[in-house]
Amino acid sequence: MKTDSKRPATSYHMAPDSRRPPGLRFVKSAQGHPASGSFADLSLLPILWAVIVCTLPHFINVAWWVVFACLFLWTYIALAARYVWPLPGKTFSRMLAGLFFVGAMTTHEGFTIEAFVALLSLMVALKLFELRSDHDRKQTVILCYFLIVGGLFFGDTIEATLYKFFSIIFTTAVLIHLNRPGRGGPSPLKLALLLIGQALPIMVVLFLFFPRIQGGLWGRTHANSARAGFSEEINFGSLTDLAKNNEAAFRVEFAGDMPLQKFLYWRGVVLWDFDGKTWRRGLSHHTTPAKRIKGEQPVNYIITLEPHNKRWLFSLDLPRKIDLPITWLLNDYSYYSWQPVNRRLTYSGLSYLDGVDDSLPAFTTEIALRLPAGANPRSRELAESLRRESSSETDFIGLTLAYFKAQNFLYTLNPPILTTAADDLDQSQIDRFIFESRQGFCEHFAGSFVFLMRAAGLPARMVVGYQGGKRNPYGEYLVVRQSDAHAWCEVWVTDQGWQRIDPTGEVAPERLLANPAQALPAGETGRFLFLPDLGVFGEWLGPVRNYWDYLNSRWNRLVIGYSFNEQTGLFSRFGFSFAGWQGFGTALFTAVAGAVLLVVLLGFFMHRPPASVRDEVAEAWVIFGRKLAAIDLPRRPGQGPIDFQEYVLRQRPDLAGSVTEIVAAYVRLRYAATGGSSSDRSILRAMVKKFSPAKQEAV
Amino acid sequence: MRDDHGNVVGSAKEGDHRFPAIFAEITASVGRVILGKDEQVRLALCCLFAGGHLLIEDIPGIGKTTLAKVLAGVLGLEFRRIQCTSDMLPGDILGVSVFEQKNSVFTFHPGPIFTQVLLSDEINRATPKTQSALLEAMEERQVTIEGKTRSLPRPFFVIATQNPFEQAGTFPLPESQLDRFLIRIELGYPDRSSEHDLLLGGGTQQELAAIKPLLTPEEVVHFQHQAAAVKASDTLINYIQNILDFTRNDPAFYMGLSPRAGLNLLRAARVWAFTDRRNYVLPEDIQQIMPFVVGHRLRRAEDQAEMGRDELIALLNTVPVPS
Incomplete structure (x- = not known):
């Protein structure tokens, strides 16, 4: 039956029926919405909630004024509906929209995703002021879906994805609510859950089989993927900042046993150039490919690298190969990708723990010995005197390490600032570190050590990367965090090749054993919610954190990384x-x-008809009827329970006890109580099950 | 499970426990005047407590007026009566504004409709114009005269009678107007023993005079509200829908029951259950009051005549009660 919705809404009107011409058929026509335009409109609040739920996650991505504008508009519309405040006119709304457009475009670095998301949030908030018709209401809710989709550009963590599911279900429920106001049937939320539940298998199939476009889960690199990481230039103090950062740098799964903690040197960048203040890569040697190293202790592993927006990749010292297209292994055994790592990468690698780089081309010798002229004279003196005392290159290295150990150097996250009045153009930072402050982080020790080596004529270079990592017991993998950032040295020893020397390990041997933080002086962890600082709570939180990290790594590998x-x-x-x-x-x-x-x-x-939804009471009643029908006491279809009981008892007074009980329970459940508890239902079922009337012998 | 009156007995869990007892008392009280018509009396009371209007179809002299008077008396309600004739105008029922020369203003003189129990005798003698004015007032429970709306008293209960056998000079109520009556009953001749008592007892007027009000109008309204709160479960609603669907789809009927008929069925069944000390409706309640609620709304398909009560019951008994 069709109803003409354009006709003024009448409750009932006659519809033609060919079978019985004059027959009245009562057809409920589409109920018109309550007077639109009035803000005492009951549908405003659900729409407002949907808008809030969908806009909230964008607040971290948009400019602060957008947040305030949205909050203001929401509050105003909610209060306006309550206290019947005036609403802005068309001209004002348009001007505001124009203002928002200009504002969004100028405060988000041009036509960026952020700018458009901010604009969308603002426009949806403005749209709330124009809910004049049913069409407007639905349009606003549908715009919420765009807000949800906009969120896909920003995050694909488990939390963000769960929240997206929640907002989709919520928005769908609101849309359902708008489409059938005040109607019975299942609640909108239930229906929305059902709808989304039905869509899930299709989503899974499409996810698995729809051709993938290279990129993240949503096919786009994330707008906020710029993460922490060290830069190509290391000053004294660059790594200390990083050490306070607890974000994961990468996660590693090992094919076999995990090597000992002290061997876990994650090679990143090799720094050759030193100008007295800053260590840099230097560029002249990059084209020479490295030799394939050999060794006895191969380690196979898979690294899932978080985006850090730089081109280098990490590998276990010393790498032989990694499986990632378009990467280069430079001759200092650092790996580079053809483009910055701006999305999560997963690659497998092969390294040899005992591998040694034994190549020193002539031109690198010069670079590996280069020092700024005239800088740090006292350090040079120290190096030369130590070299004179030593019998060999190895002996010299040992003496220098012993010097660090003997002079009570302090490993700390808060070293004193070494740049003073800058009268000597910062040419004596190392002097000041070695002879005055004696407090530093790993880059201080590594930098000074390389300086001393070079001053004594031994080719040396600084390697920056990570050391160690924390094993996650749930997934048997290693999490390397930014706080594991580390710098160490490599010194060329004749006939032995480049030898890894870690002066930090001499000063603070604990650094190489477990946690970098344990090597620090007490109370100097520098991290928010650092576990050992939290006592019992930390003990409890530790496993939770580990498990959460494990879940995230699985999610990233299997869902986001599904390529x-x-x-x-x-x-x-x-x-x-x-x-x-x-x-x-x-x-x-x-x-x-x-x-x-x-x-x-x-x-x-x-899609079975709802009648076939399991109804225990009806089932019991039907079985009861069947049992009585079997003894020739059938229930007429039009017979009510009490009439049926009377009929049965007239024929068979001997059944009075059980029949009365069953009928009473049935009537209670079916007609008297609201639904009845499950125990009532099971009692009825049990009674019916037990009920077995015997056929009466013919008298 | 049934008491002496053949009523299904359950337990009333909540609500005013006085009602069933008072109801029985009222029935007995009315029964002392209207002899041998317990069922009709009970249905009339049920109709009143359901807030509907009653149509009595029968020949004159059967006791319709007495019934109306007794009901009004027992319930402590104000009673008025109109004898419908073909020259009657709506103003005769609703009231008129009369110009008073002394004060030079129009003063409204309310008609007989401004009462609590109104007996509208031989309604089919009135012209359609007057009929519809009355029936509209019945439905709206208010009267609009000369642009001013006046509410009728509460409770407001109309008992209309019509004589189905005298057709000359009458305007039979059309189906749409019949639909406005909640319940229709026929009083019929009393049985032999009742008539014997009636003749023996002599003056009903004395009996009538002896009637004492058992309720106040406020209590009547209170019980009306309570009866409306009687629970009708999903299963029961399904049963009513089965009945409605059946009358709409079965070729035996000229036309199906209206949604108003369904609502009325439920309303009457609620009171019926309430009088049985139950706070929930059973299919049996529906079945017992159904002939009186739907009888005047359904017609046979072949000759468009009304169905006999037995024929109706036989047909509606085939409607399955949901399990």
Whole structure:
């Protein structure tokens, strides 16, 4: 039956029926909404909530004034509805919209994603003032979906994804609510859950089989992927800042046993140039490829690297190869990618713990010995005197390390600032460190050590990366955090090649054993919520944190990191080869056909009429009826329970006890109580089950 | 599970426990005047407590007026009566404004409709114009005369009678107007023993005079509210819908029951259950009051005549009670 919605809404009107011409058929026509335009409108609050739920996560991405504007608009509309305040006119709204556009575009570094998300949030908030018709209301809620989609540009963590699901369900519930105001049936939230639940299998199929575009889960590098990490230039103090940062730098899974903590040197950048103040990579040697090293202790591992927006990659010292397309292994055994790492990367690597770089081309010798002329005279003197005392290069290294150890150097996160009045152009920082402050972090020790080596004529370089990491017991993997950042040295020893020397280990041996923080003086952890500082609470929080990290790493590897390669692997497991587009087409076709089939099957199973929803009371009553029908006492379909009971008892007074009890319980559940508790229902079921009337012998 | 009156007995869990007892007392009290018509008396009371209007179809001299008077008396309600004739105008029922020369103003003189129990005798003798004015007032429970709306007293209960056998000079109520009556009953001749008592007892006027009010109008309204709160479970609503669907789809009926009929069925069943000391409605309640609620709303498909009560019950008994 069709109803003409344009006609003035009448409760009932006659609809023609061909079978019985004059017959009245009462058809409920579409109920018109309550007078629109009035803000005492009941649908405003649900819409406002949907807008708030969908806009909130964007607040961290947009400029502060956008946050305030949204909060103001929301509050105003909520209060305006309550206290019947005036609403802005069309001209004012348009001017405000124009202002917002200009504002959003000028405060978010141009036409960025952030600018558009800010604009969308503001416009949706403004739209709340224009809820004049049903159409407006639905449009506003549908705009909320765009807000949700906008969130995909910013985060794909577990929390963000769960929140997205929540906001989708909530928004859908509001949309359902708007489409059937005050109507009975299942609650909108329940229906929304059902709808999303039904969509889930299709989502999974599409996720697995829809051709992947290289990139993150949502096909775009994240806007806020700029993470912490060290830079190509290391000053004294650069790493101390990083050491206070607890973010994960990368996670490592080992194919075999995890090597000992003290061998876990994660090689990042090798720094050659020193100008008296800053260590830099230097660029002249980059084109020479490295030799493939050999060794006895191979380690296979898989690294999941968080984006750090630099081009270098990390590998276990000393790497032989990593499996990542378009990367270069430089001759100082640092790895570089062709583009900055602006999304999460996963690659496997092979390293040899005992591998040694034994190449020193002639031109690098010069670079590895270069020092700023005239700087740090006292350090030079020290180096030369130590060199004179020593019998060999190895002996000299040992003497220098012993010097560090003997002079009571302090390993600390808060070293004193070494740059003074800068009268000598900062040419004596190392002097000041070695002879005056004697307090420093790893880059102080490594930098000074390299300086001393070079001053004594030994080629040396500084390596920056990470040391150690924390094992996560839940996933058997290692988390390397920014706070594990470390700097160490490599010194060329004739006939032995480049030797890794870690002067920090001499001063603070604990640094290499477990946690860098344990090597620090008491009370100097510099981190918010640092576990050992929290006592018992920390003990309890530790496993939680580990498990959460494990969940995140799984999520990142399996869901976010599900790439074209993994998809290809999955397809080939099902017997599709990817030789050209034909195979791909077949796979896609199969996947789509499978999805359609799944939907049809789901529809078939889930779309049963609601009557077949299990109803224990009805079942019990039907069984009761059947049992009595079996002894020739059938219930007429039109017979109510009490009439039926009387009928039965007239024929069979001997059944009075159980029949009366069952009928009373049934009436209570069906007509008297609201639904009845599950125990009542099971009592009725048990009574009916026990009820077994015997057929009366013919008298 | 049934008491002496054949009523289904359950337990009234909440609400005013006085009602069933008072109801029985009222029935007995009325029964002393209207002899041998317990069922009709009970239905009339049920109709009143459900807030509906009653249509009595029968020949004159059966006791319709007496019934109306007794009901009003027992319930402590104000009673008035109109004898409908073909020259009656709406103003005769609703009231008129009369110009008073002394004060040079119009003064409203309320008609007989401004009462609590109104007996509208032989309603089918009135012209359609007057009929519809009365029926509209019944439905709206207010009267609009010369642009001013006046509420009728509460409770407001109309008992209309019509004589189905005299057709000359009458205007039979159309279906749409019949639909406005909650319950229709026929009084019928009394049985032999009742008539014997009636003849023996002589003057009903004395009996009538002896009637004492058992309730106040406020209490009547209070019980009306209580009865409206009687629980009708989903299953019961489904049963009512089964009945409605059946009358709409079965070829035996000329036309199906209206949603108002469904609402009325439920309303009457609630009171019926309430009088049985139950705070929930059973399918049996529906079945017992159904013939009186739907009888005047359904017609046979072949000849568009009203169905007999037995025919109706037989048909509606095939409607399944949901399990």
